[in-house]
Amino acid sequence: MRARVDAALTLDVREVPPKVVERLCRMLSFPNPAYLDRLRLGLNPGAELETVCFVEQRAGELRLPRGAIHVLRRAAAQDGLIVACDDARVLPDTTLDQMQELPLRDYQQVAVDKLAKVTQGTVVIPCGGGKTRVGMGAIANLRTPTLVLVHTLDLAEQWLGELKDKLGLDAGLIGDGEAHPAPVTVAVIQALVRWEPAKLDAFLAGFGLLILDEAHHVAASTFHSVVDRCPARYRLGLTATPEREDGLTALLELFLGGPLVTVTHDELVAAGVLTVPEIHNIETDFTYLYTAAEDYAPMLAAVACDGARNALIVRTVVEEARAGHICLVLSGRIDHCHALADAIAAEGVAAAVLTGEVKRAVRKEVLDEARAGKLPVIVATSLADEGLDLPRLSRVFLAHPGRARGRTVQRLGRLMRPHADKTDAALFDFVDRKVPLLRRHHLERRKLYAEVLGVPASKLGTRKGAA
Structure with a gap:
């Protein structure tokens, strides 16, 4: 057969x-x-x-x-x-020009070497462990035309910057209304899926290596419909959170191949690659009569509009920002983000909103200012859950309820990247203990914090919010 x-x-x-x-x-x-x-x-x-x-x-x-x-x-x-x-896989005759030398850690080099041998697979490395560097190492090693697939413009910008800075490559971009392919191209998946099939197939046939960043998204039809049309000889998936709560984790291997390397938080902390943040659970006085599933959306709207709860968040963020920390405040609602940012700014602390509605140039400016230590607070939606490259970040505030395992790990990982100007790191989780469902969700997050950090859940501190 x-x-x-x-x-x-x-x-x-x-x-x-x-x-x-x-x-x-x-x-x-x-x-x-x-x-x-x-x-x-x-x-x-x-x-x-x-x-x-x-x-x-x-x-x-x-x-x-x-x-x-x-x-x-x-x-x-x-x-x-x-x-x-x-x-019948594709490996173009074109060989990429000589690139800058790119030092790799041992586990990164192992991943690159295995990919060259077995041709496809997934690399699982926690946030801050250098997934992007593995991808660039593969490009430098294989030297074949490469397509990097991402799902946000912020990730695309980060890849373009890293490719230029670390390999000296001027990569092409497809996304945000641009279509400038090059031997190494970074493409936003939402842009490619709008192409006519014949045009898309001709484009995909020009690459010998396909890299899918945040590879757990391959289970979504938008992603695997493109991956499943790309005949590149080599495929590489990069992710910090391979487990999917919808039961479709197996699709990573079906579309991208088995694991090449899996690195744990403990291994990276022991090697000094990641720092260990503290967890502060801050109890709120928010109440809501939740009786059935249809109450969930109205309850989340009520959370975002609760004046006392928002005031508690603002006081906590302002205190940490004034102490010199770079702060990321996360909410699942755009209106909540704007309300919190306005209230923080009213206290005399500069704060910027980062959502999908913010233009590309403005997003870049906001992130550049935060990286330089000039912007103390960013208030963001789930746009910041994946691929946010901000090593100086030392405080994360979970201002909106949630329990998604992947997002929780990503948010914790945001803090674990070392930086010369970062003396410590902490995550502030606002716990709505008076609503049984939200308290259960917090207990699930708490269990995950303990698992990731390797400490007993009993040692994760809780304090009541100020009246």
């Missing part, structure tokens, strides 16, 4: 016994998160399927994600069949 390997695995359906097809459909099907969400909310699933299957049958062919080769071999072996592969 032969499989063509390019952007995906393709087989002639006539060569695949029906039992093997059935087996593949079973092995490559997963519970549909959208279906489960509707059930959880008491809604009719409607057109949502109970499962999502990553076996596609069309025009006499069977198509599977490229990383499913091991699944295919196991399914075929049960019928005594051997899978032979015809390699």
Whole structure:
């Protein structure tokens, strides 16, 4: 049984016994998160399927994600069949010019060497451990035209800056209305998905290495629809948080390959790569009568509008900013961000809002000022949860309830990057203990803090907010 390997695995359906097809459909099907969400909310699933299957049958062919080769071999072996592969992956003749020397830590070099050997895989490194440097190390080592996929303009700007600074490369950009490809191109995924299929396929066929930053997003159709069309010989996924709460973690391996290197927070702290922040749990007096799932959105709106709670947040942030710390205040609501920033500024402390509505040039200016220590407070939405490169950051404030594991790890990781001007780091978690649901969510965050930092949860301090 032969499989063509390019952007995906393709087989002639006539060569695949029906039992093997059935087996593949079973092995490559997963519970549909959208279906489960509707059930959880008491809604009719409607057109949502109970499962999502990553076996596609069309025009006499069977198509599977490229990383499913091991699944295919196991399914075929049960019928005594051997899978032979015809390699049609792309490796352009173009070789990138000589780049600046890029020193790598041991685990980064291991990841780069493994990628060169096995051609695809995922690197799991906590925030601040140098995921971007691994990607640049792969570019320098393989020297093949490279496409870096990101999901925000801020990440794109960071990659462009790092590629120029560390490798001396003037990379191209696709996103924010620009389309300037180059031998190394950074592309915002939302821009590419709007291209016509023929144009997109021609573009993707020009790269020998595909790098997906924040690779856990590959489970989203927006992401894997592009990855699944890219025939580059090499694929590299970079993430700090591979586990997905929607049950689709396995898609990282199906589309990007198995783990190349996994590094823990403990290992990086022991090596002096990361610092260990303190956790301050500050109890609020917020109350709300939560009785059912439909109360959740109104409750979050009430949280953002609660005057006493906001005043507590503002006092805490202002105190830390006046003590010389660079502060990041996080909320899930844009209106809440503006209200907090205005109140902080009214206390005489400079504060800027960072949301998806802020123009690219302004976002860059805000981050540059914070990196230089000239802007003490940034108030941001989830835009800052991933890829925020701000080593000087020493205080993070969770101003809005939440329990998502990946976001919690990312937020803690923001603080763990060392910087010469940072003497200590702390995360302030505002705990709405009088609402049972929100208290449970906090306990889940608290457990995760203890897990990441390697300390008992009992040692994570709590203090009541000032009246």
